Amino acid sequence: MDRVYDLAIIGGGVNGCGIARDAAGRGNSVFLCEMNDLASGTSSWSTKLVHGGLRYLEYYEFRLVREALIEREILWGIAPHIIRPLRFVLPHHAGLRPAWLLRLGLFLYDHIGGRHLLPPTRSVDLASDAVGKPLKPGRYKKAFEYSDCFVDDARLVALNARDAADRGADIRTRSRAVEIRQIDGIWHVTVEDTLNGGRSTITARALVNAGGPWVEQVLSSGAGVNAKAKVRLVQGSHIVVRQLYAHDRAYMFQNADGRIVFVIPYQDDFTLIGTTDRDYDGDPAKVKATSEEIEYLCNSVSEYLAKPVKPSDVVWNYAGVRPLYDDGASEAKAATRDYVFELDMPGGAPLLSIYGGKITTYRRLAEEALERLSPYLNSAKAKEGWTATAPLPGGDMDVSAVVALTAELIRDHPFLAHAHANRLAHAYGTRAAKLLGHAKSMSDLGQCFGDTLTEAEVRYLMTEEWAVTAEDVVWRRSKLGLRLTPAEIAALDDWMAAHRAPERRPLREAGARP
CATH class of the missing domain: 1.10.8.870 (Alpha-glycerophosphate oxidase, cap domain)
Structure with a gap:
């Protein structure tokens, strides 16, 4: 226990591993512990998209959408093997959002984020375009097609961890932080190996709580911590079925309840459908897609598709819990996806807790986290951010290569x-x-x-x-x-x-x- 790390991180999801990579690349000594496997919590149960979040424009989240759209092409550039462009078809029909509103939103989507490589929005005549064939005949005549990106979410996390380790970070999985405490202005983190039960203690000058759905449990394991922000757990479930159509486009379907559902080509022979939004109360490790959610997703896409999707068609389903910042929104779908930091100094050493966030903005979140912590880290190691241009492992090639x-x-x-x-x-x-x-x-x-x-x-x-x-x-x-x-x-x-x-x-x- 003689070594004192510059930074200790609790949580091996995309935020924790992104911070570990950025900090190690700046020359800091970094320790990260994850109680299970990397990305085994929220980060592997997403809709697999690097996107601006078109629907967030309705909630006036302009800064979040702009930041996400800028990050979209940055991430594609540094990880072109696990991120690829994806065109989305948004059918229009009467009774929901009017066509002019969709076109205005897509105009903003094309222009507020500095799109350079991805193709712009276009209008689609569903009667003559192949993307109209899987839809109910005669019901939908017009659609808009726009760009976003697909990502292998769990591999994104693993590659950030790999790069952090290549730059000197100590990455430990199956290692649970069971106690955090400060002694003489230094954090002492007691870590238990969940495979063999052994315990050890590491020390660090600064601590990041990237526990995701367990962020409050991490705080409760320490004495004298004054963090006051609250996490709102929101369940999102997905289903996977056999390939529904032959072309390579995805769909974004609008539901009468105001939610949207994505239909995405997946793993060559399958189609991914999601997601749901419902508040979750319970152990995040035990979240499961419910029969009601599976039926909801099947019914939602069957409103649009010529061939209905039935629960019996589902070959796999998964669910995750999003640890959103509790902003008091009345509905889960309206809760902010923006990230929030809370910095606590219980004994003179910093503890930065992270609430919310989304995969698309993880890299910028990491930069901002280190900006917040820079006064407490070695000033000689507080150089400028570097991750926007440095490829992730295996990503040192052109986006089309x-x-x-x-x-x-x-x-x-x-x-x-x-x-x-x-x-x-x-x-x-x-x-x-x-x-x-x-x-x-x-x-x-x-x-x-x-x-x-x-x-x-x-x-x-x-x-x-x-x-x-x-x-x-x-x-x-x-x-x-x-x-x-x-x-x-x-x-x-x-x-x-x-x-x-x-x-x-x-x-x-x-x-x-x-």
């Missing part, structure tokens, strides 16, 4: 099927070559666990990206859980348990499944 990278992987490894190479290019970018190494055949990649998941990839994820269980691999580092059978996932879990580093095994039985 993923297709070329896929071809390059096939050229260097002719045994790879196109779908396999394409998946690796989108997941790992230029680091896919490191994963494949000098393999000359599929057998050189070791055991195959199903679909295109090989031992070489799993070992890479365990050594480079903190994967510990099969769930980490098939539902966060990838979405191969949609393609693997339960038996294949169980076999992967057994293999990973047997091949974990000793310190990553539960003490009760080394090698046993947790």
Whole structure:
């Protein structure tokens, strides 16, 4: 416990890992602990969008939308392997928002955020355009098509953590902060290893509470903390069905209750539908999509689609809890998605707690967090922000280069099927070559666990990206859980348990499944 870190961070979601990366890149010594897996809370259960939030214009959140739209192209530029442009079709029909209002909103959307690379909004004649074919015939005549981006949310978190570690940060998963206290102006954070039960204490000059839905629990583990802001837990649920249509556009559907639902091409053979907005009261770790939410999403999209979507069509569903700042909004859908900081100095050392935020603005949030903490960190390390131009691991290529990278992987490894190479290019970018190494055949990649998941990839994820269980691999580092059978996932879990580093095994039985 001799070392005193410049900054300790509690929470391994997108905000915590983004702050860790930025701080480490400025030369600060950084410690981050996450009680479960990276992105296992809110950050892996999103709608997978890097977007300005068109509907937030209705709530006059102009600063939030502008900031998000600026970040949209910045993030695409630094992570073109896991972020890609996506065109959204917004059908218009009488009885909801008038066409002129939608066009005005889209005009603002195109111009207030400094759009440079993404194509602008256009009007669509649904009777003649292919995007009209999946819709109920004759009901919708006009639509608007606009740009946003799709993101692999959990990989975004893992890559921020990887880059932070590459720059010297100490990233510890399955490590719960059980107590925070100040002694002589220094934070002492007691951390429990949730796999083996051991405890240790680290010290730091400044502390960030990026606990997400658990932000208030983190505060309650410390004595003398005076933070007063409150978190509002809002549940968002999603469903995944088999591919609903052949084209590559997404849809944004307006509901009579004022909510919107996205329909998004997903993982090549599937369609993602979401999300819901409802207040949540309970343990955030136990949130589940309810039958009512699943039915609501099916009914919402069936109002528009020629072929109805039924609950029996759902192949997977997921739910997450958004830790929004409680601004007193009467409805969950109207609660602000902006982020709020609360800085407390209970014993002279700073504690910065984070409320709210969204994936799109995580990088700017990290910059602002360090700006707030700069008076308390080593002034020699408080250099300007740098993350807007530095690519995330694997992202050191042009935004249009993923297709070329896929071809390059096939050229260097002719045994790879196109779908396999394409998946690796989108997941790992230029680091896919490191994963494949000098393999000359599929057998050189070791055991195959199903679909295109090989031992070489799993070992890479365990050594480079903190994967510990099969769930980490098939539902966060990838979405191969949609393609693997339960038996294949169980076999992967057994293999990973047997091949974990000793310190990553539960003490009760080394090698046993947790």
